[in-house]
Amino acid sequence: MSTIKRRPGRRPGSADTRGEILAAARKVFAEKGFDKATVRGIAREAQVDPALVHHYFATKEGMFAAAMQLPLSPDRVQAVLLDGPREEIGRRLVTMVLAVTQEPETREPLVALIRSAMTHEQARVMFQEFMTNALLYRVADQLGIPHLRVEAAFAQMFGVVMARHVLRLEPIASAAPEELVELIAPTIQRYLTG
Amino acid sequence: MSTIKRRPGRRPGSADTRGEILAAARKVFAEKGFDKATVRGIAREAQVDPALVHHYFATKEGMFAAAMQLPLSPDRVQAVLLDGPREEIGRRLVTMVLAVTQEPETREPLVALIRSAMTHEQARVMFQEFMTNALLYRVADQLGIPHLRVEAAFAQMFGVVMARHVLRLEPIASAAPEELVELIAPTIQRYLTG
Structure with a gap:
């Protein structure tokens, strides 16, 4: 059992506490957006101590990625x-994106999030907010672009x-990742370092 | 009144005949896909002579674009x-796409079609089928790429x-078209002529 203090009267940290925090996180992120959601608000929704949320998730960004x-x-x-090497950043990014979207288990949650974002305003x-503040602006600022x-x-x-x-347009749907890396990495390289 | 022969017993060509053909086209394209839909099948659905469909729409591609x-x-x-000039093809494409998507009236039907395509299998x-066979493959074949x-x-x-x-990610959502053309035209140029 966790040594982290729980709120009086709340359920003790169970095997599913992490899952309950993630369910609460999904609800709060959807209602408040990424920027306005807080660890404290998610803890309140999950009826656990904020310290317990921090115990499972180091950052709000990490909690969002896990929740989604x-x-x-x-x-x-x-x-x-x-x-x-900075001169291979385009190749690394394209290779990584193609790899994590290749398998349905890792792709589908991402596609589900995008479908929601394209059809529901919340x-x-x-x-x-997540894409810009948690990812894109940080990358840009670190690269100084x-x-x-x-x-x-x-x-x-x-x-x-x-x-x-x-x-699922062909031939891009069935193209080998290596072929797409050759074709698209120079584009990413130019945007990020050109 | 149109001089084109109508099927016996059908309504005469009215001010709304074109609209009825487009409604039939939307139904048939959705059910059959773009490739298997035929002018004959759309005429049957609209209860008009195929020649009348040809009278309003020169090609199946044109009918699809009008229907959607x-x-x-x-x-x-x-x-x-x-x-x-071939060396300005990237600039022409980016300028055109940004222009036709700038105004809500011209953008929204396209966005609606894309939203449907991302959420409904039909x-x-x-x-x-429309994008590849009616547009992308033709452009590729004409450019020889x-x-x-x-x-x-x-x-x-x-x-x-x-x-x-x-x-609606910022700053790309509010960027001036000219700035986006400068940034993105070289990418398109490289894909199409590089």
Whole structure:
């Protein structure tokens, strides 16, 4: 049993406490958006101590990624982008995006989030705030480039994933990842370092 | 009144005949997809002579664009791409896509079609067949380049329009068209002629 103090009268931390926090997080993120959601508010919704939320999830970004079952956290994306030669950043990003969207188990939660964002205003706000503030602006600031250039790169990869796995246009849907990396990495490289 | 022979016992061509043909076209395209839909089948659905359908719409592609209220027909897109210096094809395409998606009246029918394609399988098949067979493959064949390169360009522009007008990520949502042309035209140029 957890040593972290629980609120009096609340259920003790069970095997499913993490799942209950994530369910509460999904509800609060959807209602408040990403920016206005707080660890405290999510803890209140889950009826647990905020310290218990912090025990399971180091950051709000990580909690969002876990709640939405995203295949990658913003921290991981940043690590992949920044860990390696800058002149191969386009190749690393395209390779990573194609890899995490290749398998249905990792792709489907991401596609579900995007579908929601494209059809429901609350989900759009949540997605927009998360993508910009938790991921795209951070990458841009770390690379020292305008936010617009990172969003052009995002648009390219978003379009590739949608064309390939949602609209399923051929031949891009069946193209080998290596072929797509050759074709698209120079685009991303130019946006991020050109 | 039209001089084109109508089927016996059917309503005469009225002011709304064109609208009735388009309603029938939407139904048949949704049910059959773009490839399997025929002018004959749409005429049957609208209870008019196929010659009357041809009278209003020269091609199946044109009928689809009109039925879906798309801001551009494939013929028009091809004309813009091929009419002018080849070394400015990227600039022409990006300028055109940004222009037709700038105004809500021309953008919304296109966004509605894309939303449907992303959430309903029948609409997806219809969109996929129309985009590839009526537009992307033709452009690729006329330029003498692999279909995959045109789809990479499509993915870039699709992503830009979605990021700008549907997900509404800033700063790309509010960026001036001229700024986006400068940033993105070289990408399209490389895919289509690189």
